[in-house]
Amino acid sequence: MTEPKRDFLEIDELSHAELATLLDTMVAWKVDPSRIRPALAGKGVALVFEKPSARTRNSGEMAVVGLGGHPVTIRQDEISIDHRESAEDVARTLASFHAILAARVFDHTVLERMAAAVDIPIVNLLSDRAHPCQALADLLTIRELLGALEGRRVAYVGDGNNVAASLAFGAALTGLELIVSSPVGYELDDLVVDRARNLGGVIELVSDPHEAVRGVDVIYTDTWTSMGEEAEAEIRREAFRGWQVDDALMATAGPDARFLHCLPAHRGDEVAASVIDGPASAVWQQAANRMHAARALFAFLIEGTV
Numbered sequence: 001m002t003e004p005k006r007d008f009l010e011i012d013e014l015s016h017a018e019l020a021t022l023l024d025t026m027v028a029w030k031v032d033p034s035r036i037r038p039a040l041a042g043k044g045v046a047l048v049f050e051k052p053s054a055r056t057r058n059s060g061e062m063a064v065v066g067l068g069g070h071p072v073t074i075r076q077d078e079i080s081i082d083h084r085e086s087a088e089d090v091a092r093t094l095a096s097f098h099a100i101l102a103a104r105v106f107d108h109t110v111l112e113r114m115a116a117a118v119d120i121p122i123v124n125l126l127s128d129r130a131h132p133c134q135a136l137a138d139l140l141t142i143r144e145l146l147g148a149l150e151g152r153r154v155a156y157v158g159d160g161n162n163v164a165a166s167l168a169f170g171a172a173l174t175g176l177e178l179i180v181s182s183p184v185g186y187e188l189d190d191l192v193v194d195r196a197r198n199l200g201g202v203i204e205l206v207s208d209p210h211e212a213v214r215g216v217d218v219i220y221t222d223t224w225t226s227m228g229e230e231a232e233a234e235i236r237r238e239a240f241r242g243w244q245v246d247d248a249l250m251a252t253a254g255p256d257a258r259f260l261h262c263l264p265a266h267r268g269d270e271v272a273a274s275v276i277d278g279p280a281s282a283v284w285q286q287a288a289n290r291m292h293a294a295r296a297l298f299a300f301l302i303e304g305t306v
Helices: 016-031 055-066 087-095 108-117 132-146 162-174 190-198 230-239 247-253 283-303
Strands: 044-049 070-075 100-104 122-126 153-157 177-181 202-205 218-221 258-261
Touching: 016 132, 016 162, 016 283, 044 055, 044 087, 055 070, 055 122, 055 283, 087 100, 087 108, 100 108, 100 283, 108 122, 122 132, 122 283, 132 162, 132 218, 132 258, 132 283, 153 162, 162 177, 162 190, 162 202, 190 202, 218 247, 258 283
Parallel strands: 044 070, 044 100, 100 122, 153 177, 153 218, 177 202, 218 258
Antiparallel strands: none
């Protein structure tokens, strides 16, 4: 009997044990590339982008190549989801050629509709609700920096957005303690907090960013204005005044605290140049880990094991 296909729309579709083993695979393959299995040999992977990307496209393509497969990147103007063709028909067409369909979309329900329409794995490369591939890379980076995840403390300072949501679920599955500090009106959704806690996660919401970062191992932030929110840029810049990760905030965390950012970064807004370009920053290691995370994930979805 054929095993049911696995989708990856949010990180908590993995069990605690699966995520732990997946992280072990990322580390092992990064240290010793000779251990990488050609899980996608002779197979294609469709990488669909409603929203443009630098890290997601490059990491996705190279992950597929590293597994012996052939990546095909498809832009929104080539398929025009739900205008030229429905999301379901796009998925059915691409499933005729590819072993995996990975998509970066505006609306999370597009991914859900694709997943319901086809029998190949659907991977969320980013949606308005979640950024699970980023969370995988974040967890790998924190493990590399600190040696372990369980019991470590991470402060997320900024918009309670899709990146924060996936980080919350990833933290819950790995024993990381997460503190989130956001301005009023931009907090992490209550449903996300409840879902993370139901997974066993330790998550705190702290209004004062300086209190939130006190004694943490890692400070993480994201842009104040995400793609598609450009009209709100000035309003958001005013709302987030006081939530910049600067030298004073890093000092509150302590001398050993490290800095992460999923990029692209806006120096002078959510982060000071002296922080992101300083010795505490691990953002380029974090960016490089997007490829290592995607490679292990794709192999898991195809083979059903890690």
